[in-house]
Amino acid sequence: MDTLTIILILAALASGSVAGYFIRTGVLKKRREELEEEHRRILQEANAKSKEMFLEAKNEALKIQEDAKREEIERRRQLSVMEERLVKKEETLDKKIEESEKQREELEKKVESVKQLKAQVQDMVDVQKHQLEEIAALSKEDAKQLLIKKVEEESKREILQHMKKAEQEVQEEAKDRAKNIIAEAIQKYAAETAQETTATIVTLPGDEMKGRIIGREGRNINTFEQITGIDVIVDDTPGSIVISGFDLVRRYIAKVALEKLLTDGRIHPARIEETVEKTKEEVNILIQEWGEKAVYDTGVAGFHPNLVKLLGRLKFRVSFGQNVLKHSMEVSFLAASLASELGADVNICRRAGLLHDIGKAVDHEIQGPHAAIGRDILKKFGISKEIIHCVEAHHDEIEPESIEAKIVQAANIISNARPGATQDNLDNFIKRLEELENVASSFDGVKRAYAIQAGREVRIFVEPEKIDDLEAFKLAHNIAKKIETDLVYPGQIKVEVVRETRVEEFAS
16 A cells, blocks of 8 residues: 555545544534523423412412401401390399399298298197197197097997908909919919829849849949949838939939849849949930920920020929929919910010029039029020029019019919929928917917918917907908018918907806
């Protein structure tokens, strides 16, 4: 390559560089002018927006200021109106105070005048009393007592007749009404009478079985008694043995287990234990079934299964010879019948009647009266307060507050008092009669008192010199009230007071 060519190339490169420089300078200048123009445009827009926002804020401030001025003017107007009203009320109140002062002064004058008149009248009355006492030669108290005594003597017979007549009418009306209601309730339910004792007789297929029951050296009978908690009495009575125990559930389990052992023929300690345990399970199922049957027969539902099982245990509970489960069902029927006649809640009475003795299912395990135990049991099972009140009040541990509670109480008394319902031993019977006679004899003026009609009536003979006809009437009433308060008895007791005057004379 020659020198000329190199020079030309270098010249071309130099001219290209110069041209590139000028071109870049032109481009940069144009770009700077565009940026300056964009900056001016943004500043103009920002200034315009700032002016606009300033104008809006200024207008808003002016508007708020105008609203505040209007509100201030309105409040001043309202305050002015209220001030005018208060001034008027104050003026009215001042006028009323002035009038009240005037009325008070007038009343004080009148009161003073009345006091003066009263004093004058009292002076006149005292003078008249003094004059009357001088004329009659009696003091005020003496005259009062004399007048009262005379009126009482003149009216005694008439008062007595009216009292007897009124009482007789009320008693006859109440008696007729009660007879009708109770008769209708009893007719709707007829129950069999069940009498349970503390012993059960088991019939043997032969007398040779007695030896097998006793076992070698008494091991069989001892095992049986230990497992069941029941006494087995083997005596000379042919063809039978006696199992005795207070707990009816255990006695029933022992009876069924012993009958199974006699039927099976295999009697030894291991077999006895196996049979008794199996019988216990069967009896628990049977108890549940009895409870369910009682609930079904009485027409109630919704009880917890454990409560139904407790109800079934009453099948083995006896009170005064009366089966408690049958008694509870009977009370349920009677209470429902009475409630329908009297317009009370039949459902509450039916349920409370069935559950009223539920505490007797466990009263041998828990201390306290069975009504209170029953109340606590029913609370645990979520029974309604109305039913619980009927249960806890059926023996007067608390005062019955509802008509349903009184109906359940009456149904319980009817069930206990009906013929054949209960049995009582001779000692308790005699004790109850003696208490009845002692209560009657405790009153002043009583000569003799006799309990008759199996304790359904007490006949009282009084001293005629101390007790007149009116006092005899009062005495009968007081004795009846004391019997109600102090004694516990089924049914009703008639109190009869006899006042007899005998006059003797001899003709010579």
